[in-house]
Amino acid sequence: MGYWWRFFARERGPATPAPRPAALGRDTSASLDDTGLRSLxxxxxxxxxxRFILNLPVNAGDHANLGxxxxxxxxxxxxxxxxxFDVRTLPxxxxxxxxxxxxxxxxxxNGAQLANLIRRDPVLxxxxxxxxxxxxYRTAHPIGSLQHAVVLLGQVGLRHVVSVYVMKPILMASAGANGQVIGQRLxxxxxxxxxxxxxxxKGQCDPFEAQLAGLVGYTGLGAMARLLDKDLGQSLPACSPxxxxxxARIAARLSVQAGxxxxxxxxxxxxxxxxxxxxPEAMEQPMSRVLHAAQRLAMCQQLTEHGLLDGEAGYTDNAITQFPAQLLARCRQDLRQNFAQP
Known part of the structure; x- marks a missing residue:
């Protein structure tokens, strides 16, 4: 699966990490787990x-209106x-x-067979x-057919197109005033x-299906953002945990409807x-456990990049710790190498 790391480690434009809020510094009450990372x-x-994805205030303070x-x-x-909820409004x-x-x-x-599949969708x-x-991809001779283009791309390039040029617009389609910010974060x-x-x-489920699950796992949050910002027409200056x-629970159900x-x-x-x-601790399917662990490690990575989580913080719960600690540590290190901002 070595080509997957090259596939996902694409060029990313420079980004300025958000300043670390004072209230979200190192969690001194947390203990150390056996990976040597601080656990939350x-x-x-x-x-x-x-809160970060939905662009909501970090802390509710004294202003949360529970009613x-x-x-x-x-x-x-x-x-x-x-x-x-009209699923036809989904991207x-x-x-x-x-x-x-x-x-x-x-x-x-072969290229002809893949081209025949792709030909069914004009957008693709x-x-x-x-x-x-x-x-x-520019060559000395013009690309004269879809099959030629597919062969030129190769499987790695084709997966790049499928993920970036198909899934990214779907996740970027969150409506409302904060749609672009939320879509990019998603x-x-x-x-x-x-x-x-x-x-x-590896050894758990099919990597191609795992990739797809990882890409679509939080699509319901985009729908949630639209409901909060557009359909309900209400703003939330502060909100409680x-x-x-x-x-989050409703967004998970919306993800199922999207699927x-x-x-x-x-x-x-x-x-x-x-x-x-x-x-999470009662999940039985290997794909579910892989998705849960991947989501949590991705959360930590993304929050760390934006200064919202201590870089040394770990993440443990009963479900994610079903994976060997060394495997989780290697996965997290791989995320840092491929996605950490310079």
């Missing part, structure tokens, strides 16, 4: 992560569970994507031709989560369902 509770890290929050959560839950995923992901697992497929055809027409997490999921998938946790709408592979959809309905 899962609730602490998840709350910080969801208003309960009303908002009830309305959000009703939209999600009563069938009133479009090419119907050929799951088939293409499965096809790319085979080393026997356009992206393949656009990328191969760029300076990076995509940044998806990149890191997919990378970690592939790293942890309970409200953040409630939003069904997109006709994701059954094993990926089952993992999303288990995440929405089962406590």
């Amino acid at each position: 509770t899962c609730n602490d890290v998840e709350e910080r992560f969801h 208003r929050e309960q009303v908002l959560l009830q309305r959000l839950g009703e939209l999600c569970d009563s069938g009133r 479009r995923m090419p119907t050929v994507l799951p088939q293409l992901m499965r096809a790319m697992k085979s080393d026997n497929l 055809v356009g992206e393949v031709m656009r990328v191969t027409g760029s300076v990076a 995509w940044d997490h998806a990149e890191r989560c997919a990378h970690a999921a592939v790293f942890l998938s 309970a409200f953040i946790a409630g939003c 069904r709408h997109w006709d994701l592979p059954p094993v990926v959809l089952d993992a999303l369902v288990e995440h929405a309905e089962t406590m």
Whole structure:
């Protein structure tokens, strides 16, 4: 799987890390785990992560309105569970994507067969031709066909197109005043989560399906952002940890609805369902455990990059510690090497 690291370690533009809030310095109450990293509770890290993604205030302070929050959560839950949430408002995923992901697992497929799959989706055809027409792929002779373009890209390049030029627009499509910020943060997490999921998938589940699960695992947060900012038409100057946790639970159910709408592979959809309905420590499917661990490691990496988590902080819960400590430490180090900002 060595090519996966080159695949995900693409060029990333320089970014200026956000200043570290004083309230989020080193957690001195945490203990040391056997990886030598400082451990935080899962609730602490998840709350910080969801506040960051949704662009909500870091701390509720004394301004959280619990009554208003309960009303908002009830309305959000009703939209999600009563069938009133219109899945057609979700960004479009090419119907050929799951088939293409499965096809790319085979080393026997030739360029003509892959081109025939891609040809079913005009948008994907356009992206393949656009990328191969760029300076990076420019050749002495013009690219005369889709098959020529697919062969020029190769499987690694084709996976790059599938992830960046298909999944990124989906996650970047969050509506509202904060849509661009939230969409970029969702995509940044998806990149890191997919990378970690592939790293942890060996001996557990199919790496291609693990990659897809990592990319789509938090799509419900984009829908949540739209509901908060557009459909409900309400702003949240401050909010409590309970409200953040409630939003996260509803977002997980929206991720399941998105997965069904997109006709994701059954094993990926089952993992999303288990995440929405089962406590992490009770997860039974290998894909679910891989996704959970990858999401948490990606959370730590992203928060650290933005100064919202101590760089030495670890992340432990009963589910993630089902993986060997050394494997988790290697995965985290790999995330740092591939994604840490200079």
